[in-house]
Amino acid sequence: MADDDGMLVNFDLGSGPARASNKGGSGRWTDRLKQKKQAQHRERREAGEGVRGYSVKAAVREHNVAPPERVEEEVFVSRAPGAGMGTKRKRDDGEEGEDHPPAKATGASKQVISSLFTYNPESHIPAKPSTAPAVGPASNAPMHDSAFGPLKIDSRLCTHLENKMSITAPTSIQSNAIPYLLDQKDKHDVFIQAQTGSGKTLAFLLPIVHRLMQSRKDRSSRSSGVFALILGPTRELCQQIYSVLEVLLRCSGAYWLVPGLVIGGEKKKSEKARLRKGVNILVATPGRMLDHLENTKSLDVSSARWLVLDEGDRMMDSGFEETLNKILNIVNERSGASKGAWLEQGLPKRRVTVLCSATIKAGVEKLGQDALKDTVYVKADDHVDGKFASGANAAEFSAPAQLDQQYSIVPAKLRLVTLGAALKNMFVTKRAARTGDSAANKAIVFFSCADSVDYHFKLFTRSLDGKVETEDSDAESDNDEDEDEGEDDGEKKEKKVMKKKTSPADAAIAKAPVLNGTNPPILHRLHGSLPQHIRQQTLAAFTKNTAGAVLFCTDVASRGLDLPDITNVVQYDPPFAVDEYVHRIGRTARAGRKGEASLFLLPNEEGYLDVIKRGIGAEPRSVANEELLRKVFPGKRYDWELAATEWQLAVEKWVLASPTTLDLARNAYKSHVRAYATHVAAEKSVFNVRNLHLGHIAKAFGLREAPGGMQRKKARKEGKDEGENRVESYKSDRMLKKAMEAMNSEFNVPKSVR
Known part of the structure; x- marks a missing residue:
């Protein structure tokens, strides 16, 4: 070949497919940034680098839950009273999620998945070693050396x-x-x-x-x-x-x-x-x-x-x-x-x-x-x-001397999982199994509002497949035949009508397999918004129950009720006034029996302990929330933290799975915040709604939405409804105007005249 200059070129193209070449200076800047991130991800994957440690995204993928949009892990930093808004921290662990397409959640907006154990406010009270309860002789027991x-x-x-x-x-x-x-x-x-x-x-x-x-x-x-x-x-x-x-x-x-x-x-x-x-x-x-x-x-x-x-x-x-x-x-x-x-x-x-x-x-x-x-x-x-x-x-009052009073400082994000651990500890732990009294435990859990009672009742009565385990009370089933014998036709007819009016939403008694899968306790709910016959049936069933039973209620059950054999009282939400505290804890340790009462407080609510001490002259003993979690989620630190996180994520998945459940959680969250603002004026310095981290409170209700997003979504919906009504009104007025013009027109001649 005459034109051959004798140059030998040696190229090694490799065995893999050729990649498309992209010039760095072409296209929009967003396209170039996307190409750069894809290249970095490809290089890490080819280098064999895996995911660094345990991430919340990995746990979400294991639970097959992801939002319709890209999930960003945002951790809201708690702010002290008087400080500005908390800063946000975004962590990119290099995962794109391309191999696992997200499952679209029903009715959810952009979601926030925060870690349970990071950016939690710390308690200002120094940690005290757990001590044995200091209880004295029963102060309300019958005097055995006396008689009637x-x-x-x-x-x-x-x-x-x-x-x-x-x-x-x-x-x-x-x-x-x-x-x-x-x-x-x-x-x-x-x-x-x-x-x-x-x-x-x-x-x-x-x-x-x-x-x-x-x-x-x-x-x-x-x-x-x-x-x-x-x-x-x-x-x-x-x-x-x-x-x-x-x-x-x-x-x-x-x-x-x-x-x-x-x-x-x-x-x-x-x-x-x-x-x-x-x-x-x-x-x-x-x-x-x-x-x-x-x-x-x-x-x-x-x-x-x-x-x-x-x-x-x-x-x-x-x-x-x-x-x-x-x-x-x-x-x-x-x-x-x-x-x-x-x-x-x-x-x-x-x-x-x-x-x-x-x-x-x-x-x-x-x-x-x-x-x-x-x-x-x-x-x-x-x-x-x-x-x-x-x-x-x-204003002073006294509590039974034989009552063991406890309190736990629980960060807002850990409230739900700690409540689950406390209840599970009553019915399923080795200690309860060893003493043999787990089946006889009866507990009352106090909430601040009826919506919160309804939400937590549905949450803890869900089964592994997400259904609610209903339980017919004795008042409804066991004595129906005996009651019918003594009733006339009119009373029987009225009774049947009342049964038809009782919808599944009114069900107030159900099993709680979440607390114990083999021998689930019976869960009851009680608040003032329930129909009267449901309230009576619930109280009767809870009173007659000699096995494991739990009552979720508002302060409607805090006064005067003599519910027998109550072993534990949990104040998940603090009372609205200090004198209500003694009425709540008074549901247990009655008539000389022993009892245990625990109180959940946020880190910024520690001043309430001084209020209790002034009221009853004694301060409850401290129980660390980690101690409650370790009893139910055993193992080394990262093991029980991982187990607690998975428990929380399972709740969040359950909330997102149904629009009804999601609305129930939203309503409970909003009602809880409104109720928090109703504490008496003397305790506003302790329970100040401005000190709440609303994002962490939403986490305690299994929500992944930012609180501001819920409010904006509600405002948009209300604005849309208002706009639709305005358009319909305009159309109606316009049609009415045209009809009047047609009637008054000179060309509108009656047939009789024609």
Whole structure:
């Protein structure tokens, strides 16, 4: 070849396919940046570099959950009070996620997956070693060296208490209060102050029943009128008082006494029918009592000799002051006329008023001044005639000495997984299995709002396949046949209608396999928004349950209810006022039994411990949240942290799987934040909503959305609806205008004229 210059070129093209060449200076800058990242990723993959350690993205991929958009791991840094917005940290671990296409989540916007154990605010209280609970001898137990006989209680009542109610000895408050209520002179009204669970209900019921049994009853019957009015702040408390009264009146000498209950939640026609037949001892809520006094002519209170105001502090807190004043005025006007001379035998010549309260606040003191005359002030340890405690002592209260009080400082992101660990520890740990008492554990968990109760109930009753394990209560299934035998056709028809009205959303009893897969405890929920028949069935089922059981509730169950054999109380959300704290923990350690009460606090809520110490004179002992987690998620540090993270991610996956569940979580989060802002003014410095990290709070509800995103989405939806309505209104006005123009047109000639 003539043109061959003799140059030999040696190129090694390799065995792989040729790659497209991209010039660095061509295209848009976003395309060049994308090409650069792809090249870097390809080089790392060819070099054999794997993922560095455990990442949240890897865990998400294992759970087959990813958002519709690109998932960025953002960790929000907690901010101190008064500081600016927390900074964000983005971590790129080099994963593109091309091999695993994301599964589109229903109804979710851009998601944030943050680590549970990073950027959590630290506690300012130095860590204390875990110590054994310092509990003393029971302060509310019956006095075994005493009996009801020396108190001059009817012997038939004493025998009935021992044989039918298993009560052989009075408590301290009963020993101090009963003699004043049995005094034939009846010169004094009585104020009873005692810690919760000390037996205040029998302290006023026993003297009333005793004196009615001792009166001349040859002319007495259920139509003789109402002898005693007993008012309680909640339906549940009134139902409980009525249940105790029913058992007490089964005594042989009290066969003619008829109890009654009017608390609402049913038709007034049915209540009027019972009152028309006659009632001797009436238990009622203030609102329903005033309604019947004003509108039910058959309600005769002219023979009333006792008026009992139970849980007076709660009634004043609930805004019943005006209602109670109206009731007092009506009863005073109608109680002057006596129905017969036989009432003089054994019954008070004047109406005796009894006020019961665990605390003495300004509202209770005012109620006592309005309702009581010549007051005898009775406590469990002593009594003071004619005066109330005042000043600093008025707000103080006491807790049972045998109660083990605990608190845990739990960062917001760890609240949900720590609650799961605490509950699981009660029913499935080796300690519970070794002691053999796990099946008998009964716990109450207090939440701040009804939406939070509903969400956590559904969360902990989900099964492995995501369904809810429903459980028929005894009130609904076991006794249906026995109840139907004693009912007429009308009652059966009404009962069937009520069952049809009970939708699956009203189900308040279900198994909780999340807490124990082999022997799941029964979970119950209770709050004021549930229908009355559901609330009654839930309380009855929880009370009868002798196996493992948990009750998720609001403060509707914190006052007065004597739920038997409660071993644990968990305050997941702190109470709205300090006096509510003692009522919550008083659901356990009752009648001399031991109990355990724990409180969850955020790192910025540590000042609440000083409030508790001033109120009860003792500070709960500290239990680290890591200690609770390690008991359920054993192993080395990174092992139990990984297990806790997987538990949390499984919850987040469950939340994203259903639009209904997602809306439930959102509503619970929003209601929780709103409820947090309602703490009393004296505790605003501790519970300040401005100090909350809303992103971390959302994490505690299994949400991956930024709180601001939820608000913007709601605003966009409302704006869209408003715009659609505006367009529809404009179209309607335009069509109406055209119709009017057509009718008034000169060319619109009627057919008759044509």
